[in-house]
Amino acid sequence: MTEAPVHPALWPAPYATGAVDATVTVPGSKSVTNRALVLAALAAEPGWLRRPLRSRDSLLMAQALRALGVGIEEGVGPDGEGEAWRVIPAGLHGPAAVDVGNAGTVMRFLPPVATLADGPVRFDGDPRSHERPLHGVIDALRALGARIDDDGRGALPMTVHGSGALDGGAVEIDASSSSQFVSALLLSAPRFNQGVEVRHTGDRLPSMPHIRMTVDMLRAVGAQVDEPETGGEPNVWRVSPSAVLGRDITIEPDLSNAQPFLAAALITGGRVTIPDWPRRTTQPGDALREIFTGMGGSCELTETGLTFTGTGKIHGIDVDLSEVGELTPGIAAVAALADSPSTLRGVAHLRLHETDRLAALTNEINGLGGEVTETEDGLHIRPRALHGGVFHTYDDHRMATAGAIIGLAVEGVEIENVATTAKTLPDFPRMWTTMLGAES
Numbered sequence: 001m002t003e004a005p006v007h008p009a010l011w012p013a014p015y016a017t018g019a020v021d022a023t024v025t026v027p028g029s030k031s032v033t034n035r036a037l038v039l040a041a042l043a044a045e046p047g048w049l050r051r052p053l054r055s056r057d058s059l060l061m062a063q064a065l066r067a068l069g070v071g072i073e074e075g076v077g078p079d080g081e082g083e084a085w086r087v088i089p090a091g092l093h094g095p096a097a098v099d100v101g102n103a104g105t106v107m108r109f110l111p112p113v114a115t116l117a118d119g120p121v122r123f124d125g126d127p128r129s130h131e132r133p134l135h136g137v138i139d140a141l142r143a144l145g146a147r148i149d150d151d152g153r154g155a156l157p158m159t160v161h162g163s164g165a166l167d168g169g170a171v172e173i174d175a176s177s178s179s180q181f182v183s184a185l186l187l188s189a190p191r192f193n194q195g196v197e198v199r200h201t202g203d204r205l206p207s208m209p210h211i212r213m214t215v216d217m218l219r220a221v222g223a224q225v226d227e228p229e230t231g232g233e234p235n236v237w238r239v240s241p242s243a244v245l246g247r248d249i250t251i252e253p254d255l256s257n258a259q260p261f262l263a264a265a266l267i268t269g270g271r272v273t274i275p276d277w278p279r280r281t282t283q284p285g286d287a288l289r290e291i292f293t294g295m296g297g298s299c300e301l302t303e304t305g306l307t308f309t310g311t312g313k314i315h316g317i318d319v320d321l322s323e324v325g326e327l328t329p330g331i332a333a334v335a336a337l338a339d340s341p342s343t344l345r346g347v348a349h350l351r352l353h354e355t356d357r358l359a360a361l362t363n364e365i366n367g368l369g370g371e372v373t374e375t376e377d378g379l380h381i382r383p384r385a386l387h388g389g390v391f392h393t394y395d396d397h398r399m400a401t402a403g404a405i406i407g408l409a410v411e412g413v414e415i416e417n418v419a420t421t422a423k424t425l426p427d428f429p430r431m432w433t434t435m436l437g438a439e440s
């Protein structure tokens with residue numbers, strides 16, 4: 001991997017002097033917000049998103065859809081309570097330029113939308129976006145009738161030459177490097193002339209809950225979806241052509257962004273309540289109830305939300321995280337503080353996330369005196385007495401929150417570029433110090 005970038009800003013991660021006892025309201029889910037924006041933009045009538053996430057990834061999605069002609073009005077909801085965005089679909093137009101930043105959801109979900117525009121749509125983003133896999137989307141769209149110019153690497157930058165419609169039909173893809181290839185093709189498929197049949201041919205498919213989220217949200221806007229988990233053929237998803245309904249939806253809190261706060265309860269032997277934790281959800285963060293309980297805490301889901309309680313004792317864990325890969329940095333941070341070793345498996349594809357997360361976690365935890373080794377598909381973590389130092393973040397929001405988790409238990413940890421949390425949780429530093437009872 002490339003050398004850690006040096007940012008002048010170092011944030012002294014707060015050290016916890018006692019058990020935390022806090023209620024932390026977590027903003028909306030990135031994954032739900034960005035799917036809801038795409039579906040609302042493709043709808044036949046206006047819709048509402050209540051309590052949307054306002055972060056770099058979701059604002060990039062909104063900006064891109066606006067560039068294509070969609071109206072997105074930011075304001076209060078129809079009942080006058082809380083933030084809500086009104087999405088007013090319109091004919092999709094090119095030429096347009098889309099900045100994907102380093103958002104997987106924007107770089108994968110929008111090219112299929114762009115095939116429906118009536119002109120060229122140029123896609124580019126942060127340097128890292130040129131390295132993240134996109135071939136599954138590009139090759140599939142070409143097979144379904146789209147014209148796309150790229151530099152032959154199957155990655156950004158590229159131009160989708162929208163012609164106002166896409167034939168659609170059957171296509172095979174290997175989505176082993178990202179579940180977002182499948183989600184991307186399904187989300188726009190009701191608007192393809194023949195819908196879509198996506199057949200995954202790879203030997204593994206990560207992040208299944210995120211594909212379930214796509215299927216659930218498509219059904220909620222009236223789409224007909226056949227898929228493996230409700231009796232369909234294994235590894236095949238079919239979406240029929242149909243109108244997309246405009247809906248009024250409330251975005252769930254981001255359970256993956258609840259992770260550092262739950263970890264704080266676990267590590268300090270304290271208690272943290274996350275209001276509005278959904279009783280039923282497709283978000284992978286829901287798995288934290290089981291994973292962090294396995295590492296030493298306990299939790300209770302009530303009308304108020306989820307209350308997680310720690311004992312201050314943290315146990316190592318041997319776990320396959322392929323379904324919930326985005327939780328890996330936070331789990332690795334907790335595991336580095338445990339009383340026994342951990343093995344995190346099934347997450348080779350994290351090498352292609354915001355940064356190479358397996359290398360980044362290994363470098364940074366070891367830089368504080370830890371003993372982490374990379375395996376072919378994950379990490380082996382032997383807890384050691386850690387010391388303070390700079391924790392580099394590689395422009396990865398989840399590296400920053402992982403460093404903050406370690407800083408709770410290790411004095412003198414400084415997080416480089418904590419502002420990178422703005423990708424999905426811009427208010428993180430203030431929320432973290434408030435949780436600890438410090439000045440906000």
Ligand SMILES: O=C(O)C1=C[C@@H](OP(=O)(O)O)[C@@H](O)[C@H](O)C1
Nearest residue numbers: 031178179180206207210325326
């Ligand atoms: O569809 C989504 O919203 C996501 C799917 C997952 O991507 P991968 O399957 O590429 O890991 C996940 O890691 C990412 O944070 C969000």
Ligand SMILES: C=C(OP(=O)(O)O)C(=O)O
Nearest residue numbers: 102103104105326353354
């Ligand atoms: C992998 C992640 O993001 P993206 O949507 O950019 O893939 C993540 O948030 O952990």
